[in-house]
Amino acid sequence: MAMKEPVLLKRVGKMTDSTSVDEYITYGGFAALQKAVSMDREDILGELDTALLRGRGGAAYPLGRKWRHLYGSTDTPKYIVCNADEGEPGTFKDKLLLEKDPLSIIEGMLIAGYVFGSNDGYIYIRGEYRHIQAVFHQAVSNALAAGYLGNKIMGIDGFDFHLHIVSGGGAYVCGENSALLNSVEGKTGRPRVKPPHLADVGLYLKPTLVNNVESFACVPAVINMGGEAFLQLGTKDGGGTKLICLSGHIKNRGIYEIPLGTPLDEILYSEEYGGGTSTGRPIKFCHFGGQSGPIGTSGQIKGCLYDYGDFWSHKLAVGSGAIVVMDDSVSVVDYITSVMEFFVHESCGKCTPCRLGTTRLLELLQNLQHHKGRPGDLERLEKMLEHITYLSACGLGQSVSVSVNSALAGYRDEFEACIS
């Protein structure tokens, strides 16, 4: 099932200057915004519902439902925030959009601004992407000059939208939406305790929409083609196309746009996409959706469709779109230890279960790695995972267990072999 026409990457590589408003319009840009401002706001929400566009940051929450929640909030002002703090290892798709088609993200945010009558948007761009921040600044000032940002956008009275660019500082946890808002406010980027939902109490304690870069970039596509057509691109469990990032021991590492529902075997083995392993050895497992996503064994992933529903039924997850491929030379215990090192480094330290939990988990895993495991270690590991999942305050701690549990489920014998 090859892509007929790219949806998200249709302009990438064609524009000579990705920040140019003229070029953007030549390749179909701002048509969706033009259409949106002639539509009833309820109808826009209806199209997004029909499209079943799931959040592309990783949580896969239907975007339409998130927008409706904010729509129903009566407090003002409302803020529109774009999460461009891409920091999931194995994920580099947002970087491409930010650099090669920044105006599509701005257009998505503008449509949100129109729907919610909001005058201020913020985009929080990962600190490590400094060169991309410069590109984005250029795109914003071009849009401003062309009348697509600022006051009276497209000459419409009352349609004012100002976009502010905020830089991250190298903290993975700031990709968590409430931590991100704290960071925008100039505080240390630690997560807030939820509820309240950010759609009720968000940035500066006002109702706030936070969506991922790719999600915002999908919004113009939904408006242009209509919700039904967008849904048809994917499957009944999630519409549209998805950017995937192939890395690890795969021949053709990189970013690809695929329709949701593409067979995973095609993604991994066809020359058009992954092209098999880079090492010539067989694939042992794939890690999906980032560090906090599940690991799928070669047996488990056989015959799967890259689709939200099919993945869930196989205990997998699309997540951010990352697919880290490992060949059979890799020990799963080594791999999981490496994942845990990341979590220890990135745990913000606010809540004890995550701060100490990740550290203790790493110690235990390192023991196993050195074949110094003791009887009962796996049971201890499972207990700790349970604690950290239920007691951590935010998504970081809560999802630490996902990769470890999936590795245990697939390769328990390898872990047991580490116990003397």
Add this chain to the structure above:
Amino acid sequence: MEILIDLQFASEEGYIDQETAAMVAEELHMTETRVYEIVSYYAMLKDKPQAKYVLKICNSSPCHFSRSEEVCLSLEKKLGVPMGKTTDDGLFAYHYIPCVGACDIGPVIKIKDTVFGNLNDEKISALIDDLRRGKIAV
């Protein structure tokens, strides 16, 4: 935070010294402690002088299993200092960092804003020589 990042990038030794922190605090009407809270929280901000070229090697799992360890061995051989130590001339230091979003070209070294990918022993050696001779600006 952006102010601090920009100041740090503009600084000679790549860190926020106390004078700078005090100035930022005064300008923004906050305490120095608050400024240091920010500096110590965010990994990009430093409160100690850094080597002129800090070579950051991504060691998150996609890179870790794409031979990032060999990058360290190459650097140790070439520079003669272990990870975390600065060379005597004050030019180089190297350490691991988490994902820089360049997983498609791992193993990678990041120096300031520039990422060098698909590395091997020869490329690393050439990179260090070029930096020494000022042939590459980062």
